[in-house]
Amino acid sequence: MNEVSSNFVSVLREIASKWQTVWSSGKVYDAEPDPKRPKFFLTAAFPYPNSPPHLGHARTYGTADVYARYMRMKGYNVLFPLGFHFTGTPIITMADDIARGDRELIDIFKSIYDIPPDKISMLADPLFMANYFKDEIKAALTEMGMSLDWRREFTTIDPEFSSFITWQFKKLSERGFVVKDTHPVGWCPVHNLPVGMHDTKGDVEPEIGEFTLIYFETDSGILPAATLRPETVLGVVCIWINPSEKYVSVEMDGKKFIMAEKAAQKLAFQVDDLRIVDKVDHSKLLELKAKNPLTNMFVPVIQAEFVDPLMGTGVVMSVPAHAPFDYFYIKKKGLKVTPIKVIDVPGEQVPLAVKLVDQHPPKGKEELEKLTEEVYKTEFHRGKMSPDVLQLAAPQHREELSKLVGASVKEAREMLTSFLIRKGQGRRIYEMMNRPVYCRCGNETVVKLLKDQWFLDYGNEKWKELSRELLAQMRLLPEEVRKDFQYSIEWLEKRACARTRGLGTPLPWDKRWIIESLSDSTIYMAYYTFVKTMRDAGIRATQLTPEVWDYLLLGEGDVKQVSQRSAIPEDVLSKMRNEFLYWYPLDSRHSGKDLIPNHLSFFIFNHAAIFPRELWPKQIVVNGFVLYEGKKMSKSLRNILSLRRAIRTYGADTVRLTVLGGAEIGTDSNFTDSDAKSVLEQLRWLYEFSRSITGSETVDVPERWLMSKLQLAVGDVTTAMEQLRLREVMNTLVYKLRYYVEDYLDMVKAANRGPNEKILRQFIETWIKMLFPLAPHISQEIWSSLGHRTLLDTEKWPVMESSLVDVESELSVEYIHSLIDDIKSIMNVVGGRAEEASIYVAERDKGELLRKVILELKQGKGFGELMKEMRPHDRESANLLRRVIEQASQMKVELREKVLAINLDELSVISKFSSYIAMKTGLKAVKAYEASMMKVHGVKKDSLPMKPAIMLLTKG
Structure with a gap:
């Protein structure tokens, strides 16, 4: 960074500090109910204080802050609070890493986050860590200029908040949405507890899929093949095992099985009576023949290096007619195996997997996976079970399996799974579909079939229907994420809601369990509305009985009786209830796209379950991630840019604009040094x-x-702000408006006069009002330097003044810019030797012709229709009409409308801007003439309206 830039960063930091002090001392962002003003309540996901904030936090909280500032300027009474998420395993696991002396983490804390060495050892205490990083986050967000009401700050281990969560879970339980059940969950095998997204490294949500285990009998035991496609079992041609892995004999469900040792160890978390009995000689397995339970046919056991011992059982059934991977491997190895087709796809004679691999031989695993996905999707959506399946089925099964013929893949899958389980020839198991997923402790998670555990029953159809209803009436930004929410609502089933490890609120009816972190963070936004009053009144957690919460959040009960029983003054209870009713429902919820499948969907479910419809949230804003120099920030790449370091390097407003303007909402933003x-x-x-x-x-x-131009920018920016299209907003405010000013200054300089001070001042003032939500510090400083004593927070957002939109001046300058571009293009051809330009403009009647053509085109008429209707009387007129129609057809819609509104006096405009044209092109002189002068001057060219003929006089 050069000296000028470095010096200006220092200026920006001084300006930021100055105005942050003003906002804090003036309590500018302390929001109180005001019945005379419309309210706007927005929140962003509260952070886990288990590490300092980085650039990604600037986007989540920055987007919300821009919206908060914008809505204040629109006249709303805005509440923007923030608390801290202490509960769950993220903090305690990070503290454990410090206690274990994790060198990589300690080095990152020192070198990237600038944490003093004497503090690092103290971070081994989870509560010290939480409070230390809470202060770091507050400092960083303050330095970023976030307009937060810090009076409402709380942590999720505050006793009063725990009382609130206890009430929430009792309500969910009363309504049948908390159940005790057996269900598959992600599981840490070391700490023996369920894991969700915020319990994993990289915040990865464990995705659990259901497999069907199909039993292939051999003389030495059952080979259990795990598959997602049991409908293809009639087409099995062989069994794959991995020659590099250890296989063991296992007792399970009273039977003897053979599977990979690693798979057996993992499957033990799902099957209670699974017991490893003995090791199995790998070479002996290859001598076995395995009996297909549906066809009674014996198939060979073949070794294949691609078999993953940690996926399923390490035993895989091969169906080359319907699995590109299998067919490719068989073909590559030259195995004498014939694919057996059991699914028909309309229009396809050859099995689809065979056809695609033969036509597009894959060059690697990635291409094979794409072919596999294409086959699976096509067969699932269009495939029908072939009539051949009856001939393949064993005689004793044919009658029962006759319903398979013509069935869809989905129907066949369900039918065959049920059949195999009923006949004792299979069972269901569960697998981590996005493995490997690591617990924050560093161990790979497994799937455990959890018994007698407490679950939030997101699969409850009544609950799903309420959530669908809420989603349908909710505004989403960007709207494209609606399909992701719809999928999530349908996909969610039971979810473990309690842990035995971590900070948090005990489960009300079973104190051995702690409510997990994604279950206690679903309706906490309501708590913000009255937490300050509660704290100021000195209310203790013991006073917050279920009856108190019923009154505050649901309006149930008599306030006098509630006051008497809780010893909370009646006026305090009434005030808290009124505060809640004033601020709720939540107007906007801001979070990252990675939280759609969990937190944000849980937010919808829980609001739908707890609150009446009139208190359901109105909007969710989903932003993308922040990349740093094109790459995802990670510890392994050591490319994390801490937020406070970024602010020191570039200044808060620079960081805000670069992060928030780097991409449209919902897509990833790339922060680069050059952009900053x-x-x-x-x-x-x-x-x-x-x-x-x-x-x-x-x-x-x-x-x-x-x-x-300013008025049009006000209209465009306002529209974009309503949709939080911040990239568009930033480009207009940071780049376009400067271009307009500089172009204007060139125009008046060329006219040998000074700029209009009043107009420039008005332009700047309107400009910085719009810039304020994105870059509040420098905007407020400029506003103040212009002599204003007010804060921009209290100023009204600019309104587009249509009366100041001047079509004639817009068209004139656009015409001149186009002319300049044409002159430069010609100069490039002649090598830039020109000194003068003679410009010949079309006759005014040609301008009328152009306008008439545009009107006809607006009515949808085409070239032929126009030529026939307008009837040119000679070849010259026909040629002119053809050229004008082509010209009008190529015009942008906006230019067409301007031409319709104004029959521009091109000669006058060029004459007025001749010096400007000369300045921009480097010519010594620019002269304009009527087209009739071309014959006089011996010029053999033609001119069109808005497209004059240009002649350049060159040196020599």
Whole structure:
């Protein structure tokens, strides 16, 4: 970074500190109910204080802050609070890593996050860590200029909050949404507890899939093949095992099985009576023949290196007609095995897997996986079970399996799974579909069939229907994520809601369990509305009985009786209830796209379960991730940029604009040093220019054009802000408006006069009002330097003044810019030797012809229809009409509308801007003539309306 930029960063940091002090001392963001004003309540996901904040936090909280500031300027009474998520395993696991002396983590804390060495050892205490990083997060967000009401801050281990969560779970239980059941869950085999997204490294949600285990009998025991596609079992041609893995004999369900040792160890978490009996000689397995339980046919056991011992059982059934991987391997190894087709796809004679592999021989695993996905999807959606399956089925099964013929793949899958289990020839098992998923302790998670555990029953159809209803009436930004929420609501089933390890609230009816972190963070937004009043009144957790919560959140009970029983003053209870009713429902919830399958969907489910419809949340805003120099930030890459270091390096407003303007909402933003420096330079220019505005009082085309551009920008930015299209907003406010100002200054300079001071000032003031939500510190500083004593938070958001949109000046300047581009193009051809330009504009009647053609095109008429209807009387007229129609057809819609509104006097416009054209092109002179002068000057060219003929006079 050069010296000028470094010096300006120092200026930005001083400005930020100055205004943060003003906002804090003035309690600017302390929000209280005001019945005279419309309210807007928004929240962002509260952070786990298990590490310092990085650039990703700037986006989640920054997007919410931009929205909060914008809504304040729109006249809303805005509440934007933040608490801290202490519960669950993230903090305690990170503390354990410090206690174990994790060198990588300790080095990152020192070198990337700048944590003093004497503090690091103290982070081994989970509560010290939580409070230390809570303060770090608060400091970073304050330095970023977040407009938060810190009076409402709380942690999820506060006794009063635990009382709130206890009430929530009792309500869910009363409504039948908490059940004790047996269900598969992600599981840490070391700490023996369920794991969810926030319990895993990288915050990965364990995805559990159901497999069907099919029993292939041999003389030495059963080979259990795990499959997601039991409908293909009639087409099995062999059994794969991995020659590099150890296989063992296992007793399970009273039978003897043979499977990979690693698979057996893992499967023991699902099957209570599983017991490893003995090791199995690998070579002996290859001598076996395995009996297909549905066909009674014996198939060979063949070794295959691709078999994963940790997926299923390490025993795989091969169906090459329907599995590209199998067919490719058989073909590659030259195995004499014939594919057996059991699924028909309309229009396909050859099995689809065979056809695709033969037509598009895959070059690697990635291409094979793509072919596999194509086959599976096509067969699932279009496939029907072949009539051949009856001939393949063993005689004793044919009558019962006759229903398979013509059945869809989905129907056949369910039918055959049920049949195999009923006949004792199979069972269900569960597998981690996105493995490996690691617990925060570092161990790979497994799937455990958890018995007698407490679950939130998100599979409850009544609950799903309420959640669908809530989602349907909710606004989502971006709207494209709706399908992800719809999928999540349908996909969610029972979810373990308690742990035996970590900080948090005990399960009300079973104190041995702690409510897990994604289950206690679903309706906590309601707690923000009255936590300050509760704290100020000195209310203790013991006073917060279920009756108190019923009154505060549901309006149930008599306030006098509730007051008497809880010893909470009646006026305090009433105030808290009124605060809740004023702020609720939540108007906007902000979080990352990775939380759609869990937290954000749970947020929908729990609000639908607890609150009446009029208190359901109104909107969810989902943002993407933040990349750093094109890569995801991670400990392994050591490319994490801490938020506080980024602020020190570039300044808070630079970071805000670069992160928030780097991509549209919902997509990933890429923070780069070059982008940050570009933004920094734009801010420096704006800061310095705003302090040097002087000029005249002249108002002419350039002034009308500048004010028109400003009004159009106000309209565009306002529309974009409503949709939080912050990339568009940033590009307009940081780059486009500067271009307009500089272009205007060139126009008046070319006209040998000064700029209009009043208009420039008005332009800058409107500009920084719109910039304020994204870059609040420098905007407020410029506003103040212009002599204003008010805070921009209290200023009204600019409104587009249509009366100042000047179509004629817009068209004039657009015409001149197009002309400049054409002259430059010609100069490139002639090598830049030109000194003068003679420009010949079309006759005004040709302009009328152009307007008439545009009107006809607006009515949907085509070229032929126009030529026939307008009837040119000679070849010359026909040629002109053809060229005008082509010209009009190629015009952008916006330009067409301007041409319709104004029959531009091109000669006058060029004459007025001749000096500007010369300045921009480097010519010594620019002269404009009527088209009739071309014959006089011996020019053999033609001109069209808005497209004049250009002649350049070159040197020599």
